[in-house]
Amino acid sequence: MLTLYKKELSSFFSSLMGYLTIVVFLLLNGLMLWVFNSDFNILDYGYAGLDGLFLIGPFLFLFLIPAITMRMFAEEKKNGTIELLFTKPLSEYKIIFAKLLAGITLVFISILPTIVYYVTVYILGDPVGNIDTGGAIGSYIGLLFLGCAFVAIGLFASVLTNNQIVAFIIAILLSTFCYLGFETLYNMDIFGSLNLFVRSLGMRYHYESISRGVIDTRDVLYFVSVIFLFVMFTRLVLQTRKWQK
Numbered sequence: 001m002l003t004l005y006k007k008e009l010s011s012f013f014s015s016l017m018g019y020l021t022i023v024v025f026l027l028l029n030g031l032m033l034w035v036f037n038s039d040f041n042i043l044d045y046g047y048a049g050l051d052g053l054f055l056i057g058p059f060l061f062l063f064l065i066p067a068i069t070m071r072m073f074a075e076e077k078k079n080g081t082i083e084l085l086f087t088k089p090l091s092e093y094k095i096i097f098a099k100l101l102a103g104i105t106l107v108f109i110s111i112l113p114t115i116v117y118y119v120t121v122y123i124l125g126d127p128v129g130n131i132d133t134g135g136a137i138g139s140y141i142g143l144l145f146l147g148c149a150f151v152a153i154g155l156f157a158s159v160l161t162n163n164q165i166v167a168f169i170i171a172i173l174l175s176t177f178c179y180l181g182f183e184t185l186y187n188m189d190i191f192g193s194l195n196l197f198v199r200s201l202g203m204r205y206h207y208e209s210i211s212r213g214v215i216d217t218r219d220v221l222y223f224v225s226v227i228f229l230f231v232m233f234t235r236l237v238l239q240t241r242k243w244q245k
Contacts, residue, residue, distance in 0.1 A: 008102035066171035069154025077162035103151035134213040142210030152230035
């Protein structure tokens with residue numbers, strides 16, 4: 001499992017696409033938060049906070065993470081190397097978790113440089129240190145949980161096809177629905193007394209809850225459940241492929 005994990009990481013960073021994906025994510029974040037004249041610009045915001053980063057981050061993840069995960073199973077299936085994986089002393093769970101952990105590691109690497117934004121706002125604050133550190137930590141944890149859930153969704157999308165572009169599109173659509181779909185249904189107010197329950201099924205509800213700086217076990221369990229659910233879906237597809245053989 002560790003060997004497969006290392007293989008996935010080295011495969012990602014051995015291509016220009018790997019570096020380009022992370023650079024684009026950081027570049028867009030930097031431009032939106034520090035350069036462009038927008039509602040997210042920290043210097044124009046007048047308040048020492050990183051709210052813009054945690055508002056933009058999930059939407060950039062909707063494209064960044066599918067780009068990371070689209071090749072993980074699709075390329076294996078296209079090249080026929082997935083059959084080789086099945087001959088190794090690895091269960092489907094170990095194969096999935098190795099790829100999942102590699103994807104999560106890449107998400108963590110993408111988020112890590114944004115700590116510079118926190119340090120900058122901390123120093124620029126008046127007085128120095130005038131920033132809600134608890135809220136920032138909670139938001140970072142929420143962003144990481146959200147990224148982990150998107151990775152699980154991306155793996156499921158990748159195992160459905162041997163075409164990376166198709167996997168990319170499916171992952172975007174599924175991730176967008178899980179993040180915004182239930183929120184949209186809630187805003188339509190068509191479920192009456194069940195509206196709040198419908199909203200609680202969406203990722204955005206739990207992400208915003210964690211971002212307030214209070215780590216509620218219900219929010220943590222929600223993200224863990226989403227990850228587990230899509231891991232199970234991915235394993236089911238892998239088993240179906242074996243049954244067909």
